[in-house]
Amino acid sequence: xxxxxxxxxxxxxxxxxxxxxxxxxxxxxxxxxxxxxxxxxxxxxxxxxxxxxxxxxxxxxxxxxxxxxxxxxxxxxxxxxxxxxxxxxxxxxxxxxxxxxxxxxxxxxxxxxxxxxxx
Amino acid sequence: xxxxxxxxxxxxxxxxxxxxxxxxxxxxxxxxxxxxxxxxxxxxxxxxxxxxxxxxxxxxxxxxxxxxxxxxxxxxxxxxxxxxxxxxxxxxxxxxxxxxxxxxxxxxxxxxxxxxxxx
DNA sequence: AAGCGTTGTTCCGCAGTATATATAACGCAA
DNA sequence: TTGCGTTATATATACTGCGGAACAACGCTT
Numbered sequence: 001x002x003x004x005x006x007x008x009x010x011x012x013x014x015x016x017x018x019x020x021x022x023x024x025x026x027x028x029x030x031x032x033x034x035x036x037x038x039x040x041x042x043x044x045x046x047x048x049x050x051x052x053x054x055x056x057x058x059x060x061x062x063x064x065x066x067x068x069x070x071x072x073x074x075x076x077x078x079x080x081x082x083x084x085x086x087x088x089x090x091x092x093x094x095x096x097x098x099x100x101x102x103x104x105x106x107x108x109x110x111x112x113x114x115x116x117x118x119x
Numbered sequence: 120x121x122x123x124x125x126x127x128x129x130x131x132x133x134x135x136x137x138x139x140x141x142x143x144x145x146x147x148x149x150x151x152x153x154x155x156x157x158x159x160x161x162x163x164x165x166x167x168x169x170x171x172x173x174x175x176x177x178x179x180x181x182x183x184x185x186x187x188x189x190x191x192x193x194x195x196x197x198x199x200x201x202x203x204x205x206x207x208x209x210x211x212x213x214x215x216x217x218x219x220x221x222x223x224x225x226x227x228x229x230x231x232x233x234x235x236x237x238x
Numbered sequence: 239a240a241g242c243g244t245t246g247t248t249c250c251g252c253a254g255t256a257t258a259t260a261t262a263a264c265g266c267a268a
Numbered sequence: 269t270t271g272c273g274t275t276a277t278a279t280a281t282a283c284t285g286c287g288g289a290a291c292a293a294c295g296c297t298t
Contacts, residue, residue, distance in 0.1 A: 004186055005137075005185060005186035005187060006137035006138045006140075006142075006184060006185055006186050007137070007138055008135060008136065008137060008142075009135075009136045010133050010134070010135060010136065010218065011133065011134045011135075011136050011141070012131055012132065012133035012134070012222075013131065014129050014130065014131035014226075014229065015129070015130045015131070016127060016128075016130075016233065017127065017128045017129065017130050018124075018125035018126070018127060019125045019126055021125075022130070023125075023127075065125060066124060066125055067123055067124035067125050068124060091236070091237060092237070094236075095233060095237055098232070098236060099129065099229055099232060099233060099236075102225075102228075102229060102232070103131075103225075103229070106221075106222075106225045107133075109221075110133065110218055110221060110222070113217070113218060113221070114135065114214055114218060117210070117213075117214040117217060118210060118211070118214055
């Protein structure tokens with residue numbers, strides 16, 4: 001007999017913008033982290049369940065849109081090559097993590113306010 | 120000869136959740152406002168450049184997911200029928216506007232922090 | 239009784255996107 | 269020199285969401 005409203009909350013995510021172009025959101029940040037762990041675009045794509053091309057496109061777009069490379073790629077060599085996060089890339093994912101904490105706190109406040117407003 | 124980074128900023132939007140289902144985001148809120156102004160789902164869809172079906176689906180989903188109706192629909196009659204926002208719907212768009220202000224302020228802080236972190 | 243414009247509902251086609259496949263280039267190691 | 273696993277790139281294929289068309293129902297007005 002519920003004449004009660006469904007429980008209300010607020011969901012939100014954020015994206016880093018380079019100028020007016022989207023640089024990275026949650027997915028791309030996770031991709032950067034996974035590339036850092038695996039040392040390979042292909043392995044990162046595999047682990048995240050995405051196609052290699054999608055991962056490569058994402059990395060390429062990020063490198064182009066930001067002024068400096070986030071990921072350096074090496075072709076050939078003993079292990080076939082690989083990819084590594086630059087110092088700039090490390091800073092970006094660190095900065096994102098800091099912002100994410102702020103964002104979570106903000107979200108909790110928004111949800112509380114919403115419930116207060118809607119009774 | 121810019122070795123400078125592209126100007127960084129943060130973009131974000133939020134959605135109202137009913138339980139674990141998405142209730143409304145910016146687009147659906149604007150749809151509710153337009154329905155309120157035009158008194159018709161069809162006219163609102165037309166003005167917003169979306170298909171009637173998309174608008175109808177959105178209204179139906181919102182009504183089902185929240186405990187109470189946001190929009191009441193009338194079939195037939197002199198003008199063919201129409202749609203009106205309930206008091207519950209009015210409260211929701213009002214609440215969303217309040218949250219949006221908070222969110223904008225939050226976003227400005229996030230952007231400032233990002234620029235500080237990335238130099 | 240007929241007309242009108244809306245709500246309500248189904249179905250098909252299309253376009254844009256993502257995925258899969260294929261292939262070349264690379265450079266170190268054995 | 270051959271093999272390997274990766275980066276890099278082009279092409280073809282599959283998928284999925286969305287729009288548009290089509291049609292019934294409704295109820296007030298004339």
